[in-house]
Amino acid sequence: MRRRPACARSAGSPIQVSIPDRRHELLAGLLLRAVLAEGENETAANAAIRTARQHGDELGGQDRARLRPGRLGAERGLTLCEQMLNQHGFEPAREAPDRLRLRNCPFHPLAAQAPDLVCGMNHAFLTGYLQGLQAGAVQAVLAPRSGECCVQLQHAQPQDPPKAG
Template identity: 35%
Template sequence: MRPRNDLDALGALGDPMRRRLYRLAVDSAEPLTRDAAAEALGIPRSTAAFHLSRLVDAGVLVVERRRPAGRGGPGAGRPANVYTPAADELVGSLPERHYELAGELLAAAAEHAEAEGTNVRRALTHVAPRTGARVGAGSEDLEDALATCGYDPRPDGSGGLTLENCPFHTLAQRYTDLICTTNLSLVEGIAAGVGDDRQPVLDPKPGRCCVTIRAEM
């Protein structure tokens, strides 16, 4: 599980024609072809091909080569490009936020609390490190994992890291103690999953995440 920030993809949809093509691909029961796109929107096939290629480049659509449905063997014709959405939904924000990750943590904690007969706050200290460990295990290093989650890690000059952005900013302002504790548990799990011995600690300061990473002792 790696959180996403699809700003580049969303930027590609700033063009009205590309938004229409993307919506067409999403709504289509079958993978979208250039011919079908051109016919549906009343545009030249070359125009459809151009914009579909740009959506592929931006990571909005995925392209494959397939033969037309129902055709096979000699004389079936050449395979055609077909397009499908790259993801079920697009998520993007600036500064980077990951409220979907917070929602997943809270939902998993609620399930765990019900199963174990405990409260959600305690369950979060169980769920968040395990989630962080999965993110860390799929990352190159601690900095990569933290950046993926939107923390914007920066070297602090002493071997540690300052986390310049809080991915749960609005929630942290409203529910500071709960979200900061969850942040710490999540980052501890990330560090453990990566195998980095540096120590996450609570060190709240204005304008950045409440967690910092201290160098190995």
């Protein structure tokens, strides 16, 4: 039996190449959850933000239970976040010991079409992740830069105490 050259064989499944890494399935899953869980007096955008935060919180809680990191300071919290972010295609990079910049937006052409929605969901997802991980020394902040993710993670700024009246 004569074998066909590799280039002439048909592929059993479609090949998908994406550079830089794009993860539309995460965003699509969050949007699907939002549509299915939209409250009666809630807009679709609000449901998407709420659902993204809940999903991040669940994922952070799962990672906390699996890793058992104990009390997390900023540097250790950022290190744990960096591992999750790498898995999801964000290409995290330490700009400083207390700051993690996300070099890639895994949702990029969709973020370009609806930045308020997609960046808001991304921020909510990462805020929820930090909450579930119990990494209170780290915060997700919106810090858009051209060609990068709109969110960065950094050492949480202490809250100003309430002023006495």
